[in-house]
Amino acid sequence: QQAGLTAETIDDSNLARMHRVYQDILLKELTEATWQELQNRLNQLVDRRAEWLREHWGGSEFAWEIWPLRELAFSRFDERDYRTVILLDHIANILQHVGQLADCKRICIQNNEILQALGNVSPENADYRRDLSVSYERLGDLFRSLGEGSQARDYYQNALEIAESLVKLAPENADYRRDLSVSYSKLGDLFRSLGEGSQARDYYQKDLEIAESL
Numbered sequence: 001q002q003a004g005l006t007a008e009t010i011d012d013s014n015l016a017r018m019h020r021v022y023q024d025i026l027l028k029e030l031t032e033a034t035w036q037e038l039q040n041r042l043n044q045l046v047d048r049r050a051e052w053l054r055e056h057w058g059g060s061e062f063a064w065e066i067w068p069l070r071e072l073a074f075s076r077f078d079e080r081d082y083r084t085v086i087l088l089d090h091i092a093n094i095l096q097h098v099g100q101l102a103d104c105k106r107i108c109i110q111n112n113e114i115l116q117a118l119g120n121v122s123p124e125n126a127d128y129r130r131d132l133s134v135s136y137e138r139l140g141d142l143f144r145s146l147g148e149g150s151q152a153r154d155y156y157q158n159a160l161e162i163a164e165s166l167v168k169l170a171p172e173n174a175d176y177r178r179d180l181s182v183s184y185s186k187l188g189d190l191f192r193s194l195g196e197g198s199q200a201r202d203y204y205q206k207d208l209e210i211a212e213s214l
Contacts, residue, residue, distance in 0.1 A: 026068040027067075027068035027071055027072065030068055030069070030072045031072065031075070035083060038087060042069075042087070042090040042091065042094070043090075066094065066095065066098060066100065069091045069094060069095075070091070070095065070100070070103050072087075072091070073087070073088050073091040073092075073107050074106075074107075076088065077110050079114070080114055080117050080118060080121075081114075082118060082128075084114060085111055085114055085115060085118075085131065088107050088108075088110065088111045088114075089111060091107060092104045092107040092108050092111065095107065096142070101142070101145075101146065104142065105139075105142055105143075105146075108135070108138055108139050108142060109139065111135060112132070112135045112136065112139060115128060115131055115132040115135050116132060119132055126166060126169065126170075129162050129165070129166060130162070130166060130176070130179065132162060133158075133159045133162035133163050133166070133179060133183070134159070134179075136155045136156070136158040136159035136162070137155070137156065137159040137182070137183065137186060139152075139155040140152045140153075140155035140156040140159065140186060140190070141186070143155060144190060144193075149190065149193070149194055152190060153187070153190055156183065156186050156187050156190060157187070159183050159186075160180075160183040160184070160187065163176070163179045163180040163182075163183045164180060164183075166179070166180075167180050174214060177210050177213070177214060178210075178214065180210060181207050181210040181211055181214075184203045184204070184206040184207035184210070185203070185204070185207045187199075187200075187203045188200045188201075188202075188203035188204040188207060191203065
């Protein structure tokens with residue numbers, strides 16, 4: 001046995017090699033899977049495995065399921081289909097949960113671009129616009145968590161513009177009003193964290209007015 005090697009490190013090395021084999025197998029299965037099979041796999045990871053991976057591995061070094069999902073997401077970037085949006089969103093959730101924020105950010109940005117393209121093709125589809133607003137908010141949350149406040153503000157503002165337009169379109173829709181309330185709240189939180197109390201207060205006041213009317 002080489003100096004410095006222990007039974008534990010040898011086991012980890014063997015485990016890593018085994019996981020690389022499983023990665024290739026899983027990627028092939030995912031690439032050839034039907035939509036329903038993909039959904040089942042992703043739901044399994046989100047509901048049962050992501051917390052285990054985070055707690056036991058503290059990252060994705062040995063989380064062999066993560067790399068194939070990441071590669072699957074990247075391979076779908078050119079698609080302009082709403083099912084792709086759902087798929088990428090699930091994968092981004094998993095990557096964020098295990099701390100792979102750079103890949104999560106890349107996927108969320110691409111998902112946002114797909115939603116923009118879908119909205120341009122079907123501008124009358126309010127669901128696409130609402131999903132795009134949520135996508136902007138998620139990017140705002142992600143960039144804020146990474147300390148990029150200026151970029152987060154731009155994304156939150158984009159989300160707010162869409163939320164406001166939807167409320168104007170259907171002011172009686174409680175879901176749209178709640179979305180607008182969330183947008184105001186997020187901007188209030190952001191400006192408060194940036195030390196801009198006056199701006200934060202204005203957004204909180206708008207949030208409160210909507211909350212009281214619901």
